[in-house]
Amino acid sequence: MSSVSFRKLEKSYGSLRIVKGIDLEIADREFVVLVGPSGCGKSTTLRMLAGLESISDGEIRIGERVVNKLPPRERDIAMVFQDYALYPHKTVYENMAFSLKVRGISSAEIKPRIAQAAEMLGITPLLDRKPSQLSGGQRQRVAMGRAIVRRPQVFLFDEPLSNLDAKLRGQVRTEIKRLHQAIGTTIIYVTHDQVEAMTLADRIVILKGGEIEQVGTPDEVYNSPASVFVGGFIGSPAMNFAKGTIRGGQVTFDGGAGIPLHDHSAGKVGGLEGRDVVVGIRPEHFVPAGEGHALSGQVQVVEPLGSDTLIHFALGQSTLTARVAPEMRPSPGEALSIGVDPSRVHLFDAATERAIAR
Numbered sequence: 001m002s003s004v005s006f007r008k009l010e011k012s013y014g015s016l017r018i019v020k021g022i023d024l025e026i027a028d029r030e031f032v033v034l035v036g037p038s039g040c041g042k043s044t045t046l047r048m049l050a051g052l053e054s055i056s057d058g059e060i061r062i063g064e065r066v067v068n069k070l071p072p073r074e075r076d077i078a079m080v081f082q083d084y085a086l087y088p089h090k091t092v093y094e095n096m097a098f099s100l101k102v103r104g105i106s107s108a109e110i111k112p113r114i115a116q117a118a119e120m121l122g123i124t125p126l127l128d129r130k131p132s133q134l135s136g137g138q139r140q141r142v143a144m145g146r147a148i149v150r151r152p153q154v155f156l157f158d159e160p161l162s163n164l165d166a167k168l169r170g171q172v173r174t175e176i177k178r179l180h181q182a183i184g185t186t187i188i189y190v191t192h193d194q195v196e197a198m199t200l201a202d203r204i205v206i207l208k209g210g211e212i213e214q215v216g217t218p219d220e221v222y223n224s225p226a227s228v229f230v231g232g233f234i235g236s237p238a239m240n241f242a243k244g245t246i247r248g249g250q251v252t253f254d255g256g257a258g259i260p261l262h263d264h265s266a267g268k269v270g271g272l273e274g275r276d277v278v279v280g281i282r283p284e285h286f287v288p289a290g291e292g293h294a295l296s297g298q299v300q301v302v303e304p305l306g307s308d309t310l311i312h313f314a315l316g317q318s319t320l321t322a323r324v325a326p327e328m329r330p331s332p333g334e335a336l337s338i339g340v341d342p343s344r345v346h347l348f349d350a351a352t353e354r355a356i357a358r
């Protein structure tokens, strides 16, 4: 068993409350990704689970065991950081063997464990090299190998790929996913990278100011963000927001344009008349003007990305971004007619910024 559970977990430094009553149940073999702005308590939470930081209140369990006061080495957890430090004078093999030797595991057992982990990570030809003879991505894989050979109950990753260039990030990300499929250990993974969060996670936990804002599968948090904050945090480029008011089955923007509410006829928005809202539309949910409901704006900036084009345009008082087909290259200043699918429009209460249940 290697489930993990946080119950009313608290961390304060002096009078500064950093982690504010986190409740989270992580299943055995689950891959959970923590995201949130800088300083929201992600690393602190991992460090409390690893035993590197004391907890101020609440409870942490690994499996059935309460580990609140257990020293790190008795928690059976391996952690991989962004700035993993390999021993520069030891070979890759010795780096991977070190923590096992310290634990008194025999060489006869260490050898096959390292061989297996090295094979899985594609670093077998590198075992005799020193870290200075490796690329950044290879070093990162050695750091992971060092964690894997310990066969812990839980892996913690704190932004492990953020020092790598884009191509390597992609490669190592795929390796981490493969690793999880192969060994099925529980993983808790912190990242700032949207793609890592969406592709790796069974569930994503969005933290804000030391509290959980939403927990859900990648599809749930992308399709049904619980708040303006989650809508803006998950997805890249970020969701567009504009102020509006609901009148007669439409949401009307400050600038005058309106979008019909797709569920109006189903009677689900009856109680919303006159309500001030924040409207959320993802850049990828704009469609050609002929499809969906047409809006008229004015083009401000055009960014061709090869695979698609980003158009930043003015709509009344707001500036919105649309991701459209690569052939679409309007000029700045031009009038823009663009469609939006009313069923993909998100509504949030203007005062609470929580999603309006429909």
Ligand SMILES: Nc1ncnc2c1ncn2[C@@H]1O[C@H](COP(=O)(O)OP(=O)(O)OP(=O)(O)O)[C@@H](O)[C@H]1O
Binding pocket: 013, 018, 036, 037, 038, 039, 040, 041, 042, 043, 044, 045
């Ligand atoms: N030893 C400490 N004493 C006082 N405050 C601390 C200490 N360690 C961390 N903090 C504060 O706790 C908050 C959370 O820090 P933490 O490292 O968990 O953030 P994070 O979510 O990992 O951010 P990032 O994305 O930048 O890594 C920060 O405001 C930080 O300044």
Ligand SMILES: [Mg+2]
Binding pocket: 042, 043, 044, 158
């Ligand atoms: Mg951190």
